[in-house]
Each structure stands twice: as structure tokens, then as C-alpha cells.
Amino acid sequence: MTLGKQRKFEWVFFQNLVVRQIRQDYLENLTGFAWLILQPLILLAVYAFVFSTIFKARIPEAEGIGFVPYLAIAFWPWTAFSEAILRANNSITTNGALIGKVAFATEQIPLATVTATFIMHLVGYLAVLIVLQLMGTGIHWFYLLLALPVILLMWVFACAISLFTSAIQVFVRDVAQILPPLMTFWFFTTPILYSSSYLPESLQTLTQWNPMAWFIARLRELLLFGEMNFDYKTLIIFLFMAIFAWISLRFFRRFSGHFEDFL
Amino acid sequence: MDTLVRIENVSKIYPRVHKSRERLQAFVSLLFGREPVHGTKVLSDINLEVVRGQSLGIIGENGAGKSTLLKVLTGVIQPTTGRVMVQGKVAAMLELGAGFQPDFSGMDNVRMKASLMGLSNRELNERLDDILAFADIGEYIHEPVKHYSSGMVVRLGFAVITACRPDLLITDEVLAVGDESFQKKCIRWIQQFLDQGGTLLLVSHSMYVVQKLCQKALWIHAGGIEQYGDVFPVTQAYLAWHEKRNAKDKEMQLKATGDGAYYRIDALTLPGAEGTDPPVFAMGEDINIELQIYSPDDRPPVGVVGVVRADGTPVYGVVSDNENAAPVKLADHRFRFRLRLTNIALLPGSYNLSAHSMDPEGVRVFDNRQMAFQISGDTKEVGYIRLPHEWLD
Numbered sequence: 001m002t003l004g005k006q007r008k009f010e011w012v013f014f015q016n017l018v019v020r021q022i023r024q025d026y027l028e029n030l031t032g033f034a035w036l037i038l039q040p041l042i043l044l045a046v047y048a049f050v051f052s053t054i055f056k057a058r059i060p061e062a063e064g065i066g067f068v069p070y071l072a073i074a075f076w077p078w079t080a081f082s083e084a085i086l087r088a089n090n091s092i093t094t095n096g097a098l099i100g101k102v103a104f105a106t107e108q109i110p111l112a113t114v115t116a117t118f119i120m121h122l123v124g125y126l127a128v129l130i131v132l133q134l135m136g137t138g139i140h141w142f143y144l145l146l147a148l149p150v151i152l153l154m155w156v157f158a159c160a161i162s163l164f165t166s167a168i169q170v171f172v173r174d175v176a177q178i179l180p181p182l183m184t185f186w187f188f189t190t191p192i193l194y195s196s197s198y199l200p201e202s203l204q205t206l207t208q209w210n211p212m213a214w215f216i217a218r219l220r221e222l223l224l225f226g227e228m229n230f231d232y233k234t235l236i237i238f239l240f241m242a243i244f245a246w247i248s249l250r251f252f253r254r255f256s257g258h259f260e261d262f263l
Numbered sequence: 264m265d266t267l268v269r270i271e272n273v274s275k276i277y278p279r280v281h282k283s284r285e286r287l288q289a290f291v292s293l294l295f296g297r298e299p300v301h302g303t304k305v306l307s308d309i310n311l312e313v314v315r316g317q318s319l320g321i322i323g324e325n326g327a328g329k330s331t332l333l334k335v336l337t338g339v340i341q342p343t344t345g346r347v348m349v350q351g352k353v354a355a356m357l358e359l360g361a362g363f364q365p366d367f368s369g370m371d372n373v374r375m376k377a378s379l380m381g382l383s384n385r386e387l388n389e390r391l392d393d394i395l396a397f398a399d400i401g402e403y404i405h406e407p408v409k410h411y412s413s414g415m416v417v418r419l420g421f422a423v424i425t426a427c428r429p430d431l432l433i434t435d436e437v438l439a440v441g442d443e444s445f446q447k448k449c450i451r452w453i454q455q456f457l458d459q460g461g462t463l464l465l466v467s468h469s470m471y472v473v474q475k476l477c478q479k480a481l482w483i484h485a486g487g488i489e490q491y492g493d494v495f496p497v498t499q500a501y502l503a504w505h506e507k508r509n510a511k512d513k514e515m516q517l518k519a520t521g522d523g524a525y526y527r528i529d530a531l532t533l534p535g536a537e538g539t540d541p542p543v544f545a546m547g548e549d550i551n552i553e554l555q556i557y558s559p560d561d562r563p564p565v566g567v568v569g570v571v572r573a574d575g576t577p578v579y580g581v582v583s584d585n586e587n588a589a590p591v592k593l594a595d596h597r598f599r600f601r602l603r604l605t606n607i608a609l610l611p612g613s614y615n616l617s618a619h620s621m622d623p624e625g626v627r628v629f630d631n632r633q634m635a636f637q638i639s640g641d642t643k644e645v646g647y648i649r650l651p652h653e654w655l656d
Binding site: 098104 | 283290294341362
């Protein structure tokens with residue numbers, strides 16, 4: 001039997017990790033924070049131009065709201081989710097210096113990366129919501145209170161995926177190559193640029209199995225339409241996230257003691 | 264007694280990780296809860312117990328597995344087999360860098376390291392002045408650690424440790440990097456720490472430091488325990504082993520040049536040395552010495568002749584090429600030096616005549632030979648040699 005020294009999850013250390021990550025990634029250079037908003041804004045403009053001006057996309061549900069707000073509401077949470085996973089994937093390898101010399105609960109590193117990315121994009125999201133409001137889109141601010149738990153569940157989902165991918169990345173370096181196209185594929189198969197009602201019947205049932213589709217749909221309903229559609233599926237998603245997170249942590253810890261050998 | 268560290272049958276195999284296929288294999292076997300078995304064994308069946316208040320020095324040659332043992336102890340890596348149990352608050356400084364991240368400022372790294380060791384922000388702020396005073400690196404604290412000298416990194420790393428007040432301090436050959444005064448400061452701190460009941464695990468190549476700080480010593484050789492016990496016998500055995508190995512190296516070096524392939528001494532003769540008793544000379548006599556050296560490449564070798572006391576104290580020595588003395592060629596490969604020590608000023612006693620042969624460049628010593636002789640005389644002077652002197656009015 002092997003029994004390594006128990007590694008503790010230090011809260012203060014975790015906070016420091018998150019703060020440092022934010023500073024390093026976003027605040028270190030003056031433009032870092034600006035880019036945080038600008039980058040998705042430019043992408044949003046590109047998509048808006050391509051889809052509403054060239055393809056003349058009309059979203060039935062979005063009548064009276066417009067394509068841009070409809071897209072923007074979904075786009076920022078997705079960006080946070082996708083960027084968090086891509087950043088966290090390499091976090092173990094880039095923090096090799098720390099892992100090889102100090103004993104600590106290694107899962108804190110990918111979790112801190114995901115958390116930092118979510119916090120920064122949440123700030124961006126709030127800015128976008130305010131801009132949308134100022135440009136005449138009615139945002140249901142009260143429902144923001146319900147949107148936050150939804151985003152929190154998304155964070156749990158991103159954490160769980162990151163624990164899987166970052167652990168595998170240490171052993172199989174190809175993950176870093178596979179992950180970006182996979183995330184792009186996921187982006188286009190999730191009803192972000194379009195409404196799920198555009199999909200044929202068979203694909204619509206398939207989309208029900210995509211947690212991201214559920215998150216995006218709820219965020220739109222809450223913030224744009226002021227509707228609450230929390231049914232039995234909410235419970236299922238909640239349970240799924242809890243179990244998935246638990247499994248991913250078990251998975252990660254099975255490998256974390258051996259990272260040093262492979263870095 | 265209160266056991267802080269107990270390790271049982273600990274082995275560590277570093278898996279082979281160079282090819283991607285090997286990494287994948289290791290991944291799959293770990294996934295199914297098996298240890299990767301193919302690799303380099305760096306520790307085998309180590310058992311060790313350290314009780315509270317003990318100080319243990321870990322010694323051994325480079326690559327013996329000392330650092331791996333410390334890494335297993337601190338939990339940075341997991342042992343392949345065996346159990347590790349460590350209790351209490353542990354502060355570890357493994358290798359240079361101390362777990363600092365080079366792109367961040369010293370202050371950031373102090374904050375990270377302190378929080379990692381369980382210090383709250385409030386406690387850290389209280390002790391920050393002490394840390395900075397101990398590290399004593401001035402304004403560099405706000406610079407990124409990558410601009411630090413290795414000594415500064417160690418100063419800062421050790422300063423954080425002092426603030427954390429650990430039960431168990433584990434350090435790996437890091438103090439050696441600091442300058443003289445910082446080393447002294449660290450050693451003073453460690454001594455005080457030990458006096459207050461602290462426990463220490465120290466890896467060092469300096470037997471002086473080990474003997475000064477540790478009660479016990481553990482000698483690790485090729486991944487296993489060679490010797491464990493009180494610090495003095497173990498460190499002495501370790502040093503003796505090193506000396507023996509060095510002697511063997513020298514022997515190997517001579518052998519490697521092959522029989523007859525080096526500048527060997529064929530003969531060293533003193534008049535009157537034919538019998539079994541050492542020749543006796545009176546003080547003030549002239550002594551004629553003859554040294555014959557074999558030169559494999561037929562170039563004239565360099566000869567060294569000296570006198571040492573019977574207890575090994577050198578008295579006098581002279582090298583032929585420093586005085587432009589060339590040997591006489593007797594035959595092919597055979598050269599002869601003749602040296603006369605005139606009016607010998609050695610005081611009565613037993614001496615050894617010592618001769619060495621060197622290559623023509625006078626760089627390497629190849630052979631040596633000694634021969635005992637005695638000086639007789641009647642004098643009450645003391646010492647080895649009579650210095651020319653006169654008493655003045």
C-alpha cells in the first residue's frame with residue numbers, strides 16, 4: 001500500500017493563486033483589462049456582421065430584441081467557459097517549478113486558473129449587460145440573482161473538465177493540440193449563434209444532452225425574457241455536475257502524486 | 264516518544280518518460296491504480312524513524328538518492344512502494360529556487376510560500392518585517408525572482424521558513440549557496456530552533472555542518488541505507504570510504520597507463536644502504552643520492568628528491584627542472600639523476616629520503632619511493648634542521 005503525505009487544500013494559498021493569476025493574465029499590462037472586453041467584443045462584431053448582415057439570420061424568439069443582444073448574452077459565458085478550460089489545460093505544466101519543490105494539493109492550480117478566468121469574464125459580462133441596457137435592450141436585472149447560480153454551475157462544469165484534461169495533459173502532451181478544435185466544435189454545436197428551434201428534430205433531442213445548451217438557454221430566458229424555466233431537469237443537471245466534479249477530482253488525485261515524474 | 268517521521272520499506276522508481284508511448288503506458292497503468300514499474304530505481308527499502316527533537320543529517324555521494332528521499336518525505340513525490348508518515352508542521356527547502364516562481368516578485372513569492380505553509384494573511388503581515396530583516400536583500404524584494412542571485416533566493420526562502428515556526432525543518436544542500444555571514448546566521452537560527460525542541464532533517468556535503476548540527480547521521484549509498492547511527496562514527500566512516508575510493512582512483516589511473524608505460528623509478532640509492540639497517544650519516548657529512556628513472560618515450564623525465572621526518576612531516580624537497588638539472592642518459596629509456604646534499608644540516612633523528620618521478624613537463628607525479636636513513640650527532644639543539652646562526656655580544 002502506498003500512502004503519501006496528506007496534502008492540504010489551503011484556502012489562503014488558493015486565494016493568492018487566483019489573485020496572482022488575474023494579475024498575471026489581465027492586469028500586468030495596462031491593455032490586458034481592455035483586451036478582456038475588446039476581444040470578445042470584436043468577435044461579437046464579426047459574428048453579428050456575418051450572421052445578421054450577410055446571412056440575414058432571423059431568430060424568431062429574438063423578434064424585438066435583435067440578433068446582437070441575443071448573441072451577446074450567450075457569448076460571454078461561453079467565452080469564459082472555453083477560455084477557462086483551454087488555460088487550465090496547460091496550468092500543471094507551466095507551474096512545474098512549484099509542483100516539483102513544494103508539496104501541496106495540486107488540484108488548486110487548474111481550479112485557480114478556471115476561477116480567475118470566470119471572475120474576470122464575469123466582470124466583462126456585467127459591463128456588456130450595462131452596455132446592452134444603455135443601448136435599449138431591456139435586461140431583467142432582478143433575474144441576475146438566478147443567473148449567478150447558473151454561472152456557478154457552469155464554473156463547476158469547467159472545473160471538472162479542467163481536472164480531467166490538465167491531468168491527462170501531463171502524460172499526453174497532444175491534449176493541448178486536440179482541445180482547441182474540440183472547443184470550436186462544441187461552440188458551433190451549442191445553440192449560441194442560433195436558436196435550438198433551428199435544429200432538426202433529431203438534433204434537438206441530442207442537444208438536450210449538452211449541458212452548455214441548457215446553461216445558455218437558461219441565461220437567455222432569465223436575462224432577456226425574464227422567464228423562469230427550472231423544472232426537473234435542473235435537478236438532474238445539478239446532480240450530474242456534483243457527481244461529475246467528484247469523479248474528476250478522484251481522477252485528478254489518482255495522478256497528481258506522480259506529476260513530478262512526468263513534468 | 265513522539266515520532267514525527269516514519270517511513271517503512273520505501274522504494275522509488277522513476278518511470279521512463281522520454282517516449283510518448285512510455286508516457287501513455289504510465290498513464291494507463293496509473294489509471295488502473297498500478298504503479299509504473301519500468302524505470303530507474305533510486306531508492307530501495309528505506310526504513311527510518313525520526314522522533315521529535317532529533318536532528319538527522321543525511322549524507323552520501325551525488326546521485327545516492329538523498330534528494331529523492333527528502334522529496335518522498337515532504338510528499339512532493341509519492342513512493343512507488345512503502346509508507347510515509349509525517350506529523351506536525353513541516354517546512355521544507357528542497358533544491359535551489361525554494362519553489363519560487365521566477366516571473367513573480369520576491370514579495371509575491373513570500374506571500375505564496377507563506378500561505379502554502381498555512382500562514383494566514385494577518386499572521387504574515389505581522390511577521391513580514393522579520394522576514395525581510397532576515398533575508399536582508401533590500402529593495403530587491405520587489406524585483407522578479409529571476410533577477411536574483413542564487414544566494415538571494417536562498418536567503419528569502421530561508422527567511423520565510425523562519426517565520427513559519429515549523430515543527431520539522433527539512434533542508435536540502437541549500438545553505439552552501441549563501442555567503443559566509445548568511446550561513447552563520449542560518450546555522451545560528453537552526454541551533455536555536457533545535458534548542459527549542461525543533462526537529463531537523465538536513466542533507467549536506469559539509470561534514471562540518473552535519474557534525475555541528477546533527478545528533479544522528481544517515482549515510483545513503485546507491486539508494487539504500489549504508490549506515491545509520493550517531494553522527495561521528497557515520498560521518499567518519501563516510502569520509503574514510505571517500506578516501507579509499509580516491510586512493511583506488513589514483514591506483515587505477517596509474518594502472519591505466521600500463522606497466523612500463525609511465526615514468527617509473529628504477530632505483531634510489533644511498534651509500535651504505537646495502538644492509539637491512541637504515542644507513543647512518545653524521546651531521547655535516549655530504550650525502551650522495553642516485554635516482555634512476557625509466558622513461559617510456561625516451562624523453563628526459565623530471566625527478567623530485569626530498570626529506571621527510573619519520574612521522575611524515577616534510578622537511579625539504581627539490582624538483583630537478585626548477586633548477587634546470589638534466590638527467591644523464593645511461594641507456595635507452597634509462598635516466599639517472601645524481602644529487603649531493605652537502606654539509607647536511609639535519610638534526611639527529613630518523614628521516615626518510617623520498618623520491619618522485621614526473622613526466623618531462625613536470626606536471627604529473629607517476630611514481631614514488633622512500634628510503635629510511637638516520638642522522639647521528641651530539642647536539643642539544645631542537646627541531647629538524649640547523650639554521651646557520653651566531654650569538655652576538
